[in-house]
Amino acid sequence: MGARAWAALPRAGELLTTRTAARAASIDEAHETVSGVFCDHTLAPLERREVRMSLRSVHDSGVGIDVLDYGEAVRIGVPGGLEDFHLVQIPLRGRATMEVGNAVVHSSPSVATVPPLDRGFVMRWDAGVPTLICYAARTRVRAVAQAVYGVDDERLQLGLHLQLDSTEGSDFLRALLEHHDVLERATADGAYARKLSSDLLLTRLLNAVDNSVSRSLGSWTSAEPVRVTPGDALVRRFEACVEDGAARGLGVLELAGLLGVPLRTLQSHVRAVRGTTPTALLREAQLRHARTLLEAADPQRETVTGIAQRAGFTHLGRFSIEYRRRFAESPAETLRR
Structure with missing residues (x-):
């Protein structure tokens, strides 16, 4: 998905197809339904007296996706603000x-x-105007912001708009649609995949939208490149724990936390020493961990999809491509051996 990512937006009928839509034909009924998912608000028609509302939702651990369409023109008011959750409305x-x-x-x-x-x-x-909505609990966004920036800001504020036609906006939209796919195929053993996907989504959100922390730390974008030695201690510590992290189902944010540094500090050091990113190194470790799991698995009892999710891969097609490129055979071939 390139810079014109918004041109590739799916149709409303292609989203959350496994979820039952809540429907309402009156303003009062629509107000009650939407208030139950989000918060109390005022709702008034702008043209017709009634609406043709449709709402499909899936929320998991404080992060969710909703598709809302009132069918008719409406005015929505939230006098006190959202208070304890963020929304991105597309x-x-x-x-x-x-x-x-x-x-x-x-x-x-x-x-x-x-x-x-x-x-x-x-x-x-x-x-x-069918609207794709990204829901994120305030506590989840704050935790990810602390992991990314190394600052715990109780008053974290996001800008009022997000440009989807920017590089960062395109990255956010891609992460949102991939998280949608992860939630749609949610399985009992996919909790780690959902957590990894939601952390990436919130990281992309913070990177794409103006926010109070990144604004106060403007030096992050204009600072001199980090000066490190070839034997940089932080990089050595990261490489020493990345295999165990992959086996334990930890993401890059969690590994940075274990090392006691903000994600951006870790990224700067790894890029300067290895010319790559912590995510890329973790992905290599996850591929090796997936191969170990596949080699030890019983093909009659386990599947490639289940093992890929256990290894931290949220997109099966991309996992298969990366696995074949790395090991010159498909995951299914390894599992059958």
């Missing part, structure tokens, strides 16, 4: 607006709105 077609004080954000398939937590806001959605 119109799949059409347009909407969000007013926060004197600020007005015009959203479209290339611009997402990010409503505030501590200020009231009003949204106006045109008729026929």
